[in-house]
Amino acid sequence: MNIFEKTGKMALGSRLRFMASQITEEAAKIYELYDVDFSPKWFPVFFVLSEDGTKTITEIANEIGHSQPSVTKIIKEMALAGLVIDNIKSNDKRRNVAGLTEKGIKLSEKIKVQIGDVDHAINEIINEATHNLWEALAEWEFLLDQKPLLKRVQEQKKLRESKDVQIVPYEPKYKTAFKALNEEWISTYFEMEEADYKALDNPEDYILAKGGKIFVALYNSEPLGVCALMKMDDPNYDFELAKMAVSPKVQGKNIGWLLGQAAINSAKDLGASKIYLESNTILKPAINLYYKLGFNKIVGHSTPYKRCNIQMELQLKD
Secondary structure, eight states, rough: OOOHHHHGGGGGHHHHHHHHHHHHHHHHHHHHHOOOOOGGHHHHHHHHHHHHEEHHHHHHHHTTTTOHHHHHHHHHHHHHSSSSSEEESSTTTTEEEEEEOOOHHHHHHHHHHHHHHHHHHHHHHHHSSSSSSHHHHHHHHHHHSSOHHHHHHHHHHHHHHHHHEEEEEEEOOOOHHHHHHHHHHHHSSSOOOOHHHHHOOOOOOIITTOOOOOOOEEEEEEEEEEEEEEEETTTTTTEEEEEEOOOOGGGGGSSHHHHHHHHHHHHHHHHEEEEEEEEEEHHHHHHHHHHTTOOOEEOOOOOOOOOOOOOEEEEOOO
C-alpha cells in the first residue's frame, strides 16, 4: 500500500495489523469453505485443548502468549458454542480448568483436514516469495524478546540527543554550575557533608591544583552535567571518579555515560592503572551506569561520606 511506502518503518505495527486483519478475514471464509462454524480467534486456545486435553486458564495463556482475561473470554465464547466445558472439577478448587466437549473433539478431527490444506497453501506462498515470512517472524520474535522495540528506540533517542552534548574541560565560569548541579542531587537524597563543601566551594584548589580534572557537559551551550576525576593519595588507586551530576531536565540523554567516558579516557591518558568511586545503592541509575562503564564492587575502603554504602573500582591496566 502507498501509505506504508510514505510512512516507512514507523508504521510497522499498522502494517502487521493490516496483514493480520486480511488473513483473519480470509480465515473466516476458509472455515466457511469447510462448513465449520468457528471463529478464527478461537484457534490457538482450541488447538491447545485439542492437543493436550484439559488445561487451566493460566496454562493456556502462558502457552499461547495471551493474557488470562483474553483466554477467559475466548473460553466463555467457545463454551456458548458448545465446544468447551468450563470449570471442570479438579482437585484444586481454585484452578479454573477447561476441556473440549464431544462436539469440540469431533470438530478438532474435522479441522485437521482443513489444517493440512492450509499448510500446503502457505508453503506455496513461501516457495513463491523471495523471503520466508514464517522463519522471519520467528527470528523477529526472538530478537524482540531479547531487546524490545521500546528499548531499541530509547537507545536511538539517546544516541541522537547525545550528539548535541559537548564535553569540555572546566573553566572558572562553570564553578557555579559545578556546585549547583551537585548540591541539587545530594540535597534531594541526602545531606551535604563537609567533604562536599571542600570540593564544591574550592574546585580549583581541592581538585585541579592536586592533579585532578573536571569535565563539564554542555547541552545547547548550557552546563547541565559535571564530573570530577580527583587525584588520590592512595597506593592502590590513581584517581577517584567523583562529583558526577546531571540536571534532571536532561537525564536520559546519555550525558552520564559521556562524562564517565571522558573521565576514564583522561585517566588512561595520564597513565592511571585504577579508578575508585563511592556511591549509594538507592541511586540505581548511577550504579547501573558505573557497571556499564566497567566498574566492579569492592569492600573495605575507608570513606569520609556517611551516605556511602557501595564502593567500586575500574582496572585500567593489568
